[in-house]
Amino acid sequence: MDKSVDSLQQAVREADRDRYISVLYAPEEKRNALLSLYAFNAEIASVRERVREPLPGEIRLQWWRDLIAADNIEGAGGSPLAVSLISTIRAHRLPREAFDNYFEARLFDLYDDPMPSRTDLEGYCGETASVFIQLAAMVLDPSAARAVAELAGHAGCAQAITGLLRLQPIHQRRGQCYVPTDILAAAGTSVDELLEDAASPSSRMALAAMRALAREHLAAFERGARDLPQVLRPAFLPLALTRAYLDRLDKAGPSSAPAATDISMVRRHALMFRRAWRGW
Numbered sequence: 001m002d003k004s005v006d007s008l009q010q011a012v013r014e015a016d017r018d019r020y021i022s023v024l025y026a027p028e029e030k031r032n033a034l035l036s037l038y039a040f041n042a043e044i045a046s047v048r049e050r051v052r053e054p055l056p057g058e059i060r061l062q063w064w065r066d067l068i069a070a071d072n073i074e075g076a077g078g079s080p081l082a083v084s085l086i087s088t089i090r091a092h093r094l095p096r097e098a099f100d101n102y103f104e105a106r107l108f109d110l111y112d113d114p115m116p117s118r119t120d121l122e123g124y125c126g127e128t129a130s131v132f133i134q135l136a137a138m139v140l141d142p143s144a145a146r147a148v149a150e151l152a153g154h155a156g157c158a159q160a161i162t163g164l165l166r167l168q169p170i171h172q173r174r175g176q177c178y179v180p181t182d183i184l185a186a187a188g189t190s191v192d193e194l195l196e197d198a199a200s201p202s203s204r205m206a207l208a209a210m211r212a213l214a215r216e217h218l219a220a221f222e223r224g225a226r227d228l229p230q231v232l233r234p235a236f237l238p239l240a241l242t243r244a245y246l247d248r249l250d251k252a253g254p255s256s257a258p259a260a261t262d263i264s265m266v267r268r269h270a271l272m273f274r275r276a277w278r279g280w
Contacts, residue, residue, distance in 0.1 A: 159238060
């Protein structure tokens, strides 16, 4: 196996096991492109964890932004991921504006600003999680992908909100809050209260409202997914696990570590296999 492919596989397997499993159901000739997309997403999503101040994070995002905008493999500095990503963008004619919007959304991760509203949260999810579902669909079948943009929107919101809830204890420790202020206000709490005591009755109510929002988008996705072409299923397969994660979140305490809301590898494979074989 080519070393660059092996490094992509390892990166996705370690950082995003759910998407890694989904790639195994894609046609072999599509897998490297999907791995490059998912490894890139994992790289950008982890920037906040690797910098102490926002500015170095912004510099890192801008480096990637300029590289993609310029379509410049020579400027990749020998990075196997950068070379693979740009090659994937070229080969599958992926829209560069989607990446530009993605970087704009990811700037939010570098700061501790509050999420203003549900609409802003859904926009953030759309430009981060949803866009990668749509890009993966374009890799799998560009013609069929045109019809699933709305479906990818609901899928990405369900997936991203669930992921944010699983990471909420980590965000809380570093003073970050992704629960929109309008949801907090409706629950009778605030960013400061949630960060100080996620177990308070009003904080629990706000987190329950977030889980309900994730389930709302998941239900909308599942209704539309009945007509999802089989060729596009690998792009959506991580959604096979979302309901199970939400069920674990319902039972776990608000300060539980992400591992407490995890599901076994056997169950992950079983849930994805079922959807890959039978659809939704």
